[in-house]
Amino acid sequence: MSNLKEFTKGIIKENPTLVSLLGMCPTLAITTQAMNGLGMGLATTFVLVCSNVVISLLKNIIPKAVKLPCYIVIIAGFVTLIEFLMKGYLPELYASLGTFLSLITVNCIILGRAEIFACKNKVIPSALDGLGMGFGFTLALCIMGTIREILGTGALFAETSFEIKIPLDVSMAIFILPAGGFFVLGVIIAMVNKLTNKKPPKEIGCKACPNSAVCGANGGSE
Amino acid sequence: MKTYLIIMFSAILTDNFVLSKFMGICPFLGVSKKLSSSLGMGAAVIFVMACATMFTYPVYSLILEPMGLTYLRTIIFILIIALFVQLVEMVLKKFMPPLYKSLGVYLPLITTNCAVLGVTLINIDNKYNFMESLANSTFVGVGFTLVLIIFAGVRSKLETADIPETFKGIPSTLIAASIVSLSFMGFAGFTS
Numbered sequence: 001m002s003n004l005k006e007f008t009k010g011i012i013k014e015n016p017t018l019v020s021l022l023g024m025c026p027t028l029a030i031t032t033q034a035m036n037g038l039g040m041g042l043a044t045t046f047v048l049v050c051s052n053v054v055i056s057l058l059k060n061i062i063p064k065a066v067k068l069p070c071y072i073v074i075i076a077g078f079v080t081l082i083e084f085l086m087k088g089y090l091p092e093l094y095a096s097l098g099t100f101l102s103l104i105t106v107n108c109i110i111l112g113r114a115e116i117f118a119c120k121n122k123v124i125p126s127a128l129d130g131l132g133m134g135f136g137f138t139l140a141l142c143i144m145g146t147i148r149e150i151l152g153t154g155a156l157f158a159e160t161s162f163e164i165k166i167p168l169d170v171s172m173a174i175f176i177l178p179a180g181g182f183f184v185l186g187v188i189i190a191m192v193n194k195l196t197n198k199k200p201p202k203e204i205g206c207k208a209c210p211n212s213a214v215c216g217a218n219g220g221s222e
Numbered sequence: 223m224k225t226y227l228i229i230m231f232s233a234i235l236t237d238n239f240v241l242s243k244f245m246g247i248c249p250f251l252g253v254s255k256k257l258s259s260s261l262g263m264g265a266a267v268i269f270v271m272a273c274a275t276m277f278t279y280p281v282y283s284l285i286l287e288p289m290g291l292t293y294l295r296t297i298i299f300i301l302i303i304a305l306f307v308q309l310v311e312m313v314l315k316k317f318m319p320p321l322y323k324s325l326g327v328y329l330p331l332i333t334t335n336c337a338v339l340g341v342t343l344i345n346i347d348n349k350y351n352f353m354e355s356l357a358n359s360t361f362v363g364v365g366f367t368l369v370l371i372i373f374a375g376v377r378s379k380l381e382t383a384d385i386p387e388t389f390k391g392i393p394s395t396l397i398a399a400s401i402v403s404l405s406f407m408g409f410a411g412f413t414s
Contacts, residue, residue, distance in 0.1 A: 021392060024251070025336050029244035068333070069304045076297040084293065099343050102296045106336045108248060178242045179404040186389075186396030194388045 006125045010132030016109045017140035018192045023109040027144060028181040030100050035157055037145030038138065039093040043086065043101065045134025047078045048110050052118040052130035059119045071114045076105045109137060140188075147184050152176035226357050229350075233361035236410060239337050240369045241403040246337030250366075251395060254373040264367025268360060270310065270332050271341055274303050275359040278342040279352050299342050307333045337366060369402070376402060 016022045026044070030036045054074050055062075062070045083101055086094045094101065104110070113133055118126040149156055152175035156164040174180045239245045246267075253263045278299050286292050311329045314322035332338055341362050345355035376398050385394050 024247040025244050028247060069301070069308075072300050072304055072333075073297060076300050080293060080296055083296070099340055099347065102343055103245070103336045103340055105296055105300050106333075106339050174404075177407065178244065179400045179407065181244065182396045182400035182403055186393040186400065189396065190388045190393035193393070 003125055003128055007128040007132040010129065010134070010136040011139065012136070014133075015136040015140060015192075016112075016133050017137055018189060019196075020112075021189070022112055023107050023137060024185075025103065026100050026107060027141060028178070028185060030097055031141055031144040031148055031181065032152070032176045033096070033157075034142055034145035034149050036093070036096055037141035039086075039090065040097055040100065041134070041138025041141040043082050043097075044104055044107060044109070044137055045131065046082055047075060047104050048113060048134045048137075049127055049130040050078045051075045051110055052113060052126040053123055055114045055118040056121060056123045056126035062119075067119070068111075071111060072105065075110050075114070079105045109133060143188065144181075144184060147188075148175045148180060151184075152180065225354060229354060229358050230361045231409075233358055234365040234368060235406065238365045238369060238406055239340070239362050240366055241399070241406045243340070245340040246335050246366055249335055250370060250373065250399075251392070254370045255377055257371065257374045257378075260370040260374040261367070264363070264370050266329060266332060267335065267337065267366050268363030270303070270307060270329075271338055271359040271363040272356060273310070274299075274306055274338055274342055275345060275355050277302050277306060279345065279355050282346055283352075295343070295346065296339075300339055303338055303342070304333050337362070373399070373402060 010016065014020060017024070017027050023044075026040055030040050051071070051074050055071060058070075058074075079102060082104070083094075086097075086101065113130060117129045121129070146156060151172055153173075154165070154171035172180075175184065233239075237243060240247065240250045249263055249267075253259050281298060281302065282292070282295060286295060286298065307329050311322075314329075341359050345358055348358075350358055377395065380394060380398055383394075389397070
């Protein structure tokens with residue numbers, strides 16, 4: 001029962017992107033198309049689950065002083081694996097995600113979950129936590145990608161077999177440009193705040209970031 | 223010379239890392255509240271980017287490429303960056319305490335700043351040579367600092383503005399970033 005909770009909390013209640021405001025860089029950068037959002041989300045989920053499992057298994061072995069470099073190497077290993085898989089099986093997606101696929105390594109969701117959850121919990125809850133957080137991230141990316149693709153190009157899943165054309169000619173190219181990304185994310189977060197009746201977070205959600213204690217952003221030592 | 227000028231203008235203005243490549247958004251949103259911390263973070267990023275490139279480029283072209291291990295670049299680069307940041311922190315702490323005091327708090331944050339790993343990977347993808355890579359990294363850092371400083375100004379106005387309750391905090395900051403990004407689009411085509 002509690003395992004189920006570990007899974008579901010990441011999807012809505014503690015959604016890493018829309019509620020905790022983590023992993024903003026890929027959220028903004030690759031969501032010009034809904035398909036890219038889906039691919040990036042699933043790739044991140046894979047890395048998140050694997051790294052959570054491995055870190056949870058090794059939690060008593062990794063020395064405290066060097067845990068950050070250890071985590072990063074474990075994560076980078078899985079990122080390299082997914083890079084290989086995607087290059088082999090989905091070369092088009094690989095090309096459109098570009099550098100951001102490698103940059104999953106420094107996605108603060110993954111490091112944050114390792115630090116907050118996986119290094120303190122058993123293997124199965126850690127895996128479910130990773131899966132839930134990953135799906136939450138994927139969901140947020142898909143919402144962003146869908147909105148931006150429809151408003152920006154007037155179609156959805158363009159150049160795939162499920163292409164949906166929107167009958168109205170509403171395409172505003174600004175939405176697939178960087179400026180539109182910031183705007184859409186701002187509006188979505190405001191809507192989530194309104195719907196959850198929550199006071200909007202004053203600060204960016206660096207609380208989950210392993211460096212939050214030293215970072216001025218979190219009212220740390222600054 | 224012309225290549226370097228093109229690299230300079232595209233890294234700072236047209237292809238600004240924060241506003242058009244979306245790298246380093248977390249520090250951009252987190253640290254840009256005050257001018258002094260923007261400057262500190264910017265200086266630390268310029269320094270680490272330039273130095274990280276100085277190490278990653280030779281490692282890639284002299285070790286990984288001849289041995290056919292280019293697929294290991296993500297792991298090796300992030301390790302180099304993490305080690306380097308740790309090293310800089312220790313050296314500054316020991317020999318330059320005043321500088322450590324002002325830059326030190328930003329250093330650990332930089333390890334997980336995707337702009338640093340991003341710039342080292344992009345240098346390789348763009349097939350820059352050593353000097354071009356170094357120039358690109360430095361100017362990307364300068365562009366990052368510029369945006370942080372501009373945005374610190376925007377945010378000081380935003381603090382006192384009367385905005386709807388739901389949009390307070392991060393949403394309004396993101397929308398302001400969207401407008402700043404829009405203004406940077408004015409530079410498009412400047413370097414081509």
